[in-house]
Amino acid sequence: MTLPRTPSFRLDGRRALVAGASSGIGAGAAVALAEQGAEVTLCARRRDDLQVLADEMNAAGMRAQILPLDITDLPAMEQALANRPAFxxxxxxAGLARHSPATQTTPQDFDLAADLNFRAAYFLTRTIAARLISEGRPGSLINIxxxxxxxxxxxxxxxxxxxxAVEGMTKSMAIEWGPHGIRVNTIAPTFIRTALTADTFANPERAAWIASKIKLxxxxxxxxxxxxxAFLASDAAALITGTSLIVDGGWTAD
Known part of the structure; x- marks a missing residue:
C-alpha cells in the first residue's frame, strides 16, 4: 500500500501579519510562524517594542519586519495594508480587558473593549480577506x-x-470565504501568563478561582x-475552518 503522508507544518514562502505582536501571545505567535519559515510583519502601536522583537527574531535567523499601527484607526489600517503585498x-x-461587575460597567470601558476586541478584529479580518479574494489566493486567518x-x-x-462576538463573526466569515480557499478560525486560550493577566494573578481570590477551574x-x-x-496557519489544518481551538487546560470541559 501507499502510506499516507502528514501535510507539512512549514510556512515557507508565506507572508504573515500578526496584530498585537509587541508582547505576550502576539509575540509568541509571531515567533511560531517565523520558526516555520513565514515572513512575519509585526503590528502594534508600540514601535520600540516591535523593533526589539524584530531585531531579536532577525538575529535568530527568522524574517521579521515591523508595522507600527493602531488597528482601531480603520482608514489608517486599510491604507497601510493596501500599500503592502497580500498576507x-x-x-x-490585539485586545484589551476592562473588568468590572456588570452593574458598574461604564460606556467608556464598553466602547474601548468593543472597539478593539470586536470592531477592529472584524474590519482587519475583512480587509485581509478582501485582498486575498481579489488576487485569487487562499489564506488562513486566525483571531485570538x-x-x-x-x-x-x-x-x-x-x-x-x-x-x-468574534466567535460568531468567524463562523459566518468561514462560510462566506470557504469557496475562495480562505480558512477562518479562532484560538481560545485560558488564562495565560502575560502582562495583561498580571493583576488577575496578583489577586489571591481570582488566582484560586482560576486554579480550581483548570483541570490540568x-x-x-x-x-x-x-x-x-503554527498548526492552524499550516496545510496540516487544511480542512479546519469556522471553528475554535480551545486551549484551556479543560476549563470548559464541564
Missing part, C-alpha cells in the same frame, strides 16, 4: 479570542461579550499557544 496568514492577538468566548466569568461581561492543574504559558498558531 497569506493573519493572527490577530478566549475561553471566555465560550463561557462566562466573574466581572467579565463586557470582555466575554466581545469575544463571543496549571495556568497557560505563551508557548502553549505557539503550536496551535
Amino acid at each position: 497569506d496568514i493573519l493572527v490577530n492577538s 479570542t478566549s475561553q471566555m468566548a465560550h463561557v462566562g466569568g466573574i466581572d467579565r461581561a463586557v470582555y466575554a461579550a466581545t469575544k463571543h 492543574g496549571r495556568v497557560g504559558e505563551v508557548s502553549d499557544i505557539m503550536g496551535p498558531v
Whole structure:
C-alpha cells in the first residue's frame, strides 16, 4: 500500500501579519510562524517594542519586519495594508480587558473593549480577506479570542461579550470565504501568563478561582499557544475552518 503522508507544518514562502505582536501571545505567535519559515510583519502601536522583537527574531535567523499601527484607526489600517503585498496568514492577538461587575460597567470601558476586541478584529479580518479574494489566493486567518468566548466569568461581561462576538463573526466569515480557499478560525486560550493577566494573578481570590477551574492543574504559558498558531496557519489544518481551538487546560470541559 501507499502510506499516507502528514501535510507539512512549514510556512515557507508565506507572508504573515500578526496584530498585537509587541508582547505576550502576539509575540509568541509571531515567533511560531517565523520558526516555520513565514515572513512575519509585526503590528502594534508600540514601535520600540516591535523593533526589539524584530531585531531579536532577525538575529535568530527568522524574517521579521515591523508595522507600527493602531488597528482601531480603520482608514489608517486599510491604507497601510493596501500599500503592502497580500498576507497569506493573519493572527490577530490585539485586545484589551476592562473588568468590572456588570452593574458598574461604564460606556467608556464598553466602547474601548468593543472597539478593539470586536470592531477592529472584524474590519482587519475583512480587509485581509478582501485582498486575498481579489488576487485569487487562499489564506488562513486566525483571531485570538478566549475561553471566555465560550463561557462566562466573574466581572467579565463586557470582555466575554466581545469575544463571543468574534466567535460568531468567524463562523459566518468561514462560510462566506470557504469557496475562495480562505480558512477562518479562532484560538481560545485560558488564562495565560502575560502582562495583561498580571493583576488577575496578583489577586489571591481570582488566582484560586482560576486554579480550581483548570483541570490540568496549571495556568497557560505563551508557548502553549505557539503550536496551535503554527498548526492552524499550516496545510496540516487544511480542512479546519469556522471553528475554535480551545486551549484551556479543560476549563470548559464541564
